[in-house]
């Protein structure tokens with residue numbers, strides 16, 4: 200092994216400092232995006248002719264000097280365009296390109312990413328709690344994060360665009376029954392704000408969905424969304440611990456999206472899922488596409504998964520007397536072990552092309 204020279208060390212220090220600067224830049228830009236959504240600044244700009252800072256401020260009901268700083272930042276960050284950069288600050292006119300507006304604001308757009316900005320308030324609420332959890336080994340209650348909106352914002356566009364067109368068709372037997380108009384009974388385990396069941400109910404008028412979650416706020420919102428979309432009679436949402444031994448029912452299809460790695464007792468929940476689908480039902484488990492094994496490769500998905508694990512999923516999953524402490528980075532061999540311990544005899548990884556999710560079909 201050769202000893203690094205001082206100039207090697209300088210180069211490594213410089214590269215690392217640049218990496219941290221890039222992270223700081225991303226953090227600041229995402230947080231400032233949150234202000235744009237929360238204060239209605241993007242709404243004020245969307246669809247309008249190019250607007251000046253005082254006009255944006257008047258439309259959004261905010262202070263003009265802050266609006267000016269925010270608009271200049273957004274133009275420098277490439278989010279807004281500016282007509283006349285050389286004009287006096289309050290004379291410059293800004294536009295929100297429609298492609299950016301859709302990504303920031305349209306919750307069913309395939310590239311909707313506005314909810315990612317909610318990471319700022321989620322972290323602000325939970326930072327001290329997570330630091331304490333590091334010291335004590337305890338967990339952090341899911342409700343303490345106020346995470347449900349960001350979660351729903353992350354998965355809803357995928358449910359809206361891919362669930363019915365790509366994900367369910369990966370279960371050809373289930374798809375055939377749906378196409379035949381069968382009145383399938385579906386259970387959504389850890390439903391969050393309930394969008395998965397809502398889109399299934401909208402696509403297939405004969406199906407009924409039972410959706411369960413431990414989080415009161417998520418359940419209340421899921422009920423509201425189902426009512427707003429006119430499917431509350433077929434999407435029933437209840438507060439329920441899906442790992443309880445008493446969790447029962449009979450279903451033709453059980454789905455859990457981004458849930459198994461969050462559960463304190465994943466084997467308990469999978470055991471319930473196996474029981475509930477014992478009459479020829481199918482199981483679809485959608486979870487993170489962690490690499491097959493640990494590698495310090497710097498892969499962006501893996502980096503993001505560890506980020507969410509430390510900030511949220513590991514502490515939230517440890518908020519129980521005993522916990523499997525899985526974390527977001529659930530590798531396929533870990534899921535397969537949970538499934539076998541729950542009594543499934545095999546796990547098929549379905550052929551669905553997705554950057555972040557892996558699709559498992561455990562079979563009894």
Ligand SMILES: C[S@@+](CC[C@H](N)C(=O)[O-])C[C@H]1O[C@@H](n2cnc3c(N)ncnc32)[C@H](O)[C@@H]1O
Nearest residue numbers: 354389390391412413414439440441456457458
């Ligand atoms: C990452 S969110 C996924 C929500 C939803 N499936 C989606 O894809 O948007 C995980 C959900 O699991 C729920 N959860 C965690 N432990 C649970 C348990 N033991 N029983 C029921 N739900 C649970 C949480 O409240 C949270 O809503």
